Amino acid sequence: MFQKGVAPQDAAPETMQKGVATVAQRGEFDEIIDARTPAEFAEDHIPGAINLPVLDDAQRATVGTIYVQQSAFEARRIGAAMVAENIARHLYAHLQDKPKRWRPLVYCWRGGQRSGAFTTWLRMIGWDACQLEGGYKRFRHVVIEELAQLAPAFDWRVVGGATGSAKTRILEALAAAGAQVVDLEGLAAHKGSVLGGLPDRPQPTQKGFETALHAVLSGLDPARPVFVEAESRKIGRIFLPDPLLFAIRKAPCIVVEASREARLEYLVRDYAYLGDDTARLQGLIEKLRGLQSNERIDNWLALAQARALPALFGELVDHHYDPLYRRSQNGNYQGYAAAPRIVTDDLGPHNIPALAREILSMATNRD
Numbered sequence: 001m002f003q004k005g006v007a008p009q010d011a012a013p014e015t016m017q018k019g020v021a022t023v024a025q026r027g028e029f030d031e032i033i034d035a036r037t038p039a040e041f042a043e044d045h046i047p048g049a050i051n052l053p054v055l056d057d058a059q060r061a062t063v064g065t066i067y068v069q070q071s072a073f074e075a076r077r078i079g080a081a082m083v084a085e086n087i088a089r090h091l092y093a094h095l096q097d098k099p100k101r102w103r104p105l106v107y108c109w110r111g112g113q114r115s116g117a118f119t120t121w122l123r124m125i126g127w128d129a130c131q132l133e134g135g136y137k138r139f140r141h142v143v144i145e146e147l148a149q150l151a152p153a154f155d156w157r158v159v160g161g162a163t164g165s166a167k168t169r170i171l172e173a174l175a176a177a178g179a180q181v182v183d184l185e186g187l188a189a190h191k192g193s194v195l196g197g198l199p200d201r202p203q204p205t206q207k208g209f210e211t212a213l214h215a216v217l218s219g220l221d222p223a224r225p226v227f228v229e230a231e232s233r234k235i236g237r238i239f240l241p242d243p244l245l246f247a248i249r250k251a252p253c254i255v256v257e258a259s260r261e262a263r264l265e266y267l268v269r270d271y272a273y274l275g276d277d278t279a280r281l282q283g284l285i286e287k288l289r290g291l292q293s294n295e296r297i298d299n300w301l302a303l304a305q306a307r308a309l310p311a312l313f314g315e316l317v318d319h320h321y322d323p324l325y326r327r328s329q330n331g332n333y334q335g336y337a338a339a340p341r342i343v344t345d346d347l348g349p350h351n352i353p354a355l356a357r358e359i360l361s362m363a364t365n366r367d
């Protein structure tokens with residue numbers, strides 16, 4: 001119950017007896033309780049877990065300071081009082097209506113004192129509570145290990161195409177048609193381009209992204225194809241794990257070749273919210289200064305100020321997105337040059353399902 005890196009707050013117990021479960025057994029419980037601080041929980045947590053901290057962020061920092069400046073005994077004395085108070089509050093609130101047969105799994109950072117104290121109290125009450133062996137740290141190791149095993153195990157099919165080719169909408173249509181899909185941009189909460197940040201959802205942490213990706217891959221059938229969009233190494237600030245990046249870059253591709261007019265119509269429609277926030281749009285354009293001439297950047301800023309999205313996206317397509325796409329796809333994806341093409345001048349919502357059906361047909365014929 002002391003500050004990480006300062007005191008042995010979560011040192012794993014020397015002996016493991018009843019009341020301990022492994023990461024592989026986490027699905028056997030009625031509820032998973034994360035006993036760490038809200039800040040730790042926000043960075044990443046086991047999917048489906050709820051946060052019932054035995055120390056909040058400020059308390060954890062306080063106990064760590066006492067440990068350093070006074071003594072381990074004083075830190076434990078103060079920390080134990082805080083832990084007891086917080087557990088009591090949880091018992092009066094979230095846990096007050098739990099039946100006797102309720103079976104929770106509790107974890108902290110390393111499966112030590114924080115989750116140990118909580119589990120002990122729950123078991124004393126009469127619930128069959130278990131402590132996660134190794135805590136979140138062990139779960140994190142499992143995620144990394146299994147991502148490395150899962151990523152190359154699937155029959156990936158990469159949907160490529162220049163910016164504005166409606167690849168994300170096509171993936172959604174593929175999923176609606178029953179295909180297996182991994183929406184990396186959805187998991188990363190970013191559209192992948194310089195303007196790609198979402199207006200209503202921040203990006204997850206790197207750990208949070210990898211945990212969500214692991215959950216998706218764990219539910220896929222390796223006997224069936226899995227469709228994914230061609231991505232660069234980074235989606236916003238999120239890095240794709242190397243095992244996944246290497247696997248999809250070696251996979252067969254299907255390329256959507258949409259006309260410039262169709263792509264511009266799609267971009268204006270898909271990024272319409274940027275027209276309502278010119279300050280944000282101009283800030284994103286400024287990130288391209290140094291990659292484009294000052295004169296061109298100033299022109300784009302003026303178009304943003306005037307909310308002239310069709311003209312602005314036309315400039316971005318011609319001078320930023322398409323040159324970048326031509327440089328990256330042939331070099332990054334082995335199957336790009338020989339990939340079958342789907343040519344279209346219609347990326348309207350009514351035509352997206354037809355494009356998805358054509359992609360499914362191509363994939364089936366290849367098999």
